[in-house]
Amino acid sequence: MIVQGYNPRTGEPIGEPVTETTDSEVDGVVTAAAAAFEAWSTTPAADRAVVLEAVADALDAESELLVATADGETALGVPRLTTELKRTTNQLRLFGEVLREGSYVEATIDSPDPDTVPPRPDLRRVLRPLGTVAVFSASNFPFAFSVAGGDTASALAAGCAVVVKAHSAHPGTSRETARVVTAALAAAGAPEGLFGIVHGVQAGVALVRHPRVRAVGFTGSTGGGRALFDIAQGRPDPIPFYGELGSVNPAVVLPDAAAARPEEIATAFAQSLTMGVGQFCTNPGLLFAPEALVEPLGAAVAASHGGTMLNERMCDSYRSGTDALAAGDLVTEVSTGDRPADGWSVAPRLFTVPLAVFADNVEKLTEEHFGPAALVVTYDDPADLLAVLPKLPGTLTGTVHSDPTEHPLAGQVAEVLRRVAGRLVFNGWPTGVAVAWGMHHGGPWPSTTNPLHTSVGSTSIRRWIAPVTYQSWPDGLLPAELKDGNPLGIPRRVDGVLGTH
Structure with a gap:
């Protein structure tokens, strides 16, 4: 089976078809991503920022080819797609800023106090990456909500590995974008297999069901999103499914x-x-x-x-x-x-x-x-x-x-x-979603599957990380974000007081 792109202006096939990914091939891609996660998740945030910026630079360098390919498959026009690709690379750079600033890990330290009831030990809480994330590309944004879009950028920033399910409406654009991302990650020294891509409807189902996938990001129709949500929740080990679905605004x-x-x-x-x-x-x-x-x-x-x-x-x-x-x-x-x-x-x-x-x-x-x-x-x-x-x-x-x-x-x-x-x-109109710290792009069902989270803006990283508390651990064994003296200089809440301490 193949996935064939079409020119919406004519209805005729365009570009070389892409072969659908088999279940065994999906397993291979996810297994490689899970192995890469072990190294990537412990890579310092500042180093991950450098890698994300390298991916952004590589995408900008190939913008002419990427935009032309996307225009042929989507008919969205060169001006719109040029802007969208720049938005996409700016998203990657924004997460470089997020990683360096550091507050996204919500580092929290409570000093021991034997006189409280009950007595309080040394408690240090931080948000840590979940694992391998599945990202489903959207049809209407072949760059910004697709292979190298916001879900991919935020998940890589969080320290997760990513496997993208390409959208069938623009397989050529997806293939070319994945080529650029894969090469840029390798050149920047990221672990091999950190980013992968699969094609075809069945490949998407296999991806959500794979036991080493720990969360899913989706942008698409209510029907398709609900079906995948039910699969994610029906697993022996249910996983978070962050779907952006329908909205009348x-x-x-x-x-x-x-x-x-x-x-x-x-x-x-x-x-x-x-x-x-x-x-x-x-x-x-x-x-x-x-x-x-x-x-x-x-x-x-x-x-x-x-x-x-x-x-x-x-x-x-x-x-x-x-x-x-x-x-x-x-x-x-x-x-x-x-x-x-x-x-x-x-x-x-x-x-x-x-x-x-x-x-x-x-x-x-x-x-x-x-x-x-x-x-x-x-x-x-x-x-x-x-x-x-x-x-x-x-x-x-x-x-x-x-x-x-x-x-x-x-x-x-x-x-x-x-x-x-x-x-x-x-006194404005909702089209146009700024990529910024203060943006929230989410809402109650059916606009999304979880109104607590956003798919745009710096806090979208929160979907791919979960809290871990270290109790009474020696300083030498703690993550850098929780060590005495705050070696990273990030914002932390210490004994209830927020500051850079």
Whole structure:
């Protein structure tokens, strides 16, 4: 069996096919990664940082080939892919900073105290890497959430080994990226086998089931993610499964904001909706707004342009899902944009529904249609929103548009949205996820399988490490992060006080 890439602009095969990985080959890749983990996990953090930066440099050096290959398989365009590859290398460099700064290990020291009840021994707690991590590539980000993306970068930074399951939509891009990463790791002195890649659906299943895989990172559909989650939890030894799944990303436009800047809001909304042909996990698919805003929103979407979807399955799913929505009796179609005539292309679509009807059909009307489609829920009294918003499914983001006159109401809406969303946006749009220390890219089910964690930003490393406490161990046998005198100079909490001591 093979995995064949296709050109979404034409529907024709592109590039050489990749052979699917057999179960025995998966075992070999994972076994090699597990062996490499033993050395990598004890490599000093500062040395791991140097290796990650070397991988970033190598990817930048081969950007022309990587971007051209990805454009042929995804039709995302050279400008978008060039930016995404730079984001990918910046993620690797960010984790170099995280490793040198050191607070991610949460080093904690409690001095012995025989006079407490019960008596306290010398306790030293630190976060240590889990082992070999399986990473599933996403279709919509062939670099940033793929072979060398955030999950891979954060897991390698944590001290874990990584085996990537490549996405079938861009096998050539995955193969070339893996080639660059493997060569860069070897040149930088990383243990052989530290990073591996497998291809094919069955290989992904075998990877999750492999007894030496200790955690899984996944970005993709709710159905696919749930199936793998169930496999991970159904193992004799269940393992963490960190899945980023579906998200409708509700946005609320309050009345004064809608009245003060209708054209501005409508134009920016349409731009966010159609960015990347709507194939962003943070696409604003649900908008709550006064009835008067529907007309400018409709005009902005009608003037917008669709494009080519990543693959035929996504294209067919978008078309059938939005056609079914339009043919039903719950919503009204407001407008449709244009689209290219060829390939797996789709047009933006905007629908509307009154708040009362939406409230009676929340589950059906919050189904994600991956692509440039959105539903406007119209309301008369903002107070009515506060009763409906808590019914929304878990989502990555929640947005509020407000004028200064409405700040108290905006605060009320935010208080409700924070219970269903992982990131709250004010007077902006959720597309575009910064790679930074303060970013949280997660949320309650079904947006992710674990709302405590993020797949973007420095704290995404927290998924691949677990706490270990050393009780009454001599200083010479402790990890460097816990030794007396703090030889690494990292932030530590000592007897309850946080500092560099």
